[in-house]
Amino acid sequence: MLELLFTDYTIRTVALGAAILGCVSGALGTFAVLREQSLLGDAVSHAALPGIVLAYMLTSSKASIVLMLGAGVFGALATGLVLSVTSQTRIKFDTALGIALSVFFGFGLVLLTFMQKRPDANQAGLETFLFGQAAALVSSDVITMAVIGLCAMIVTAFFWKEFKIASFDPDFGKTLGLRMNFVQGVLMVLFVLAIVIGLEAVGVVLMSALLIGPAAAARQWTDRLSLMFVLAAIIGAASGVTGALISSTGSALPTGPIIVLCAGVFVAISLLFAPRRGLTWRWLREWRNGHRLRMEAVLLDLYALASQHERPDYPHEAAVLDLMAHPITGSARSLTALEDRGLVARVGETQWSLTQAGVARVDAIVADRFEGGAMHGGKSVAIRHDT
């Protein structure tokens, strides 16, 4: 399949188109996700359907620029409607979104069905806008997408710091004299553009996933906005290309769902395996913390026992330590781990005693827990960083 990418002209066009749309929507999705407006993209893409059909009805042209224009106008209309309903009435954002999405989409379906009943052979193919058909992309489509995408990227580069503050703290930005309403308007227009260029290949139903998925995945890997933006673009492009190739070479599978599944795989991998934020990482850290705390507990128990005798290295039965330890995990594994670290020593078959290093460690633990920050355990450390 891969060699087709370099030899087959059609495949190359399709892959290039999918790469561009994935790249642009993934990158801009960064701001949608951070501004908690991910679902706005869903309303935009669904609302685009009547725009597409109406554009065709008015012009009888299926040129992508014409259909994109119709989609863009209706997408922007839906966005404006949702935002003004939210600000002018008591209806909440999610409700306004749900209403706009379903009403516009319903209207689109009505128009589409109406068109299909007409004796017009040329209209065939409009229904592919539902789930997308990357195989239908021709080089003029790709050029249109590239130009729009490039414009969107240039605008983003220009307004980078304005977009950042509008996403992090718009009220503060406003007090600085930066016109946040204008910035947010520009962002909305870019979201609409990102959606519109993907509609032909991905379809109105699932396009918003390409806005959300790559950005959500990218957030897992980095704590820097610029890096998140670039990573989201790369993940978006990778999902786009993979999905488009699978759907246009093998079966007649619709492209949208395949691309979205690819993006889903990236999201799943990121949620599971990203360092620090990933679930695996967190489980590992919790397990390590638990292990460390159990070890410290056994060490302190041993110290408590020893302090009833003259010598700190007075040996004690493992069975006694087991009784004092956590009822399920017991003390055996903690003791072995402590022995590896040279903090305790085995005496005979079943007895254990503190080493000198062990006593020193107990002093350190006690100092950290009780003298550093009253009885607040882990918080004591934070307080000392504070001062």
Place this chain on the structure above:
Amino acid sequence: MSDAGFAVDVRDVTVAYREKPVLWDIDLEVAPGVLMAVVGPNGAGKTTLIKAILGLIKPAAGEVLIHGRPYSQQRHRVAYVPQRGSVDWDFPTNVLDVVTMGLYGKLGWVRRPTKQHKAVALEALRKVNMEAFASRQISQLSGGQQQRVFLARALVQEADVYFMDEPFQGVDAVTERSIIELLRALRAEGKTVVVVHHDLQTVPEYFDSVLLLNVRRIASGPVEDVFTEENLRVTYGGRVGFVKFVRQQSGVDNA
């Protein structure tokens, strides 16, 4: 630009959410170089007043003058410290970057911060004892550290008037002390600082001047004249036991 008169002059400001007034006909005059507390029960409109002054909420009526001219012409002389909880601290950015945002107004549209701007931000971080945290991801900060980052962001604005919304909210005693020292240093430079404050006990110790607010302005002026049991009772709606307790704790006799 004449600086005669008041640093902050709020005239007849009324704010209503739908039909219900949340601020009713507020007049407030703050002299330059004053450290003022805004005090009142929950829902009294303290945050709303700050936001109305800063144009974040559109008042139904009234006007705001900063050093004698409308706020819209004096933005660059005003700095704002919002409530800590008003932003998403999981935003992918670091401490230095957040502080640099205080300079975006001076930078104007499109221009990017340079090394000099970063140096200014770093200097502000030093003033709040946070320079060691410059490259720290903001989600890893404690509440007190977040608050100091916000203060540093306001410091780089080099304003004449500072509005702070609950800067002592959820910070430990050490941070509280360092913040109040910072506020006093600002006052020593002749700056005006207006602070939404929750802890009545510390009002006489920390502030020279106080506004008692409960939808209406109950009283405003120097702490020793205005911070009386009678005024507090009116502000807090007759919870006398509570008010008396506060008076005893703060060690201020009836005026």
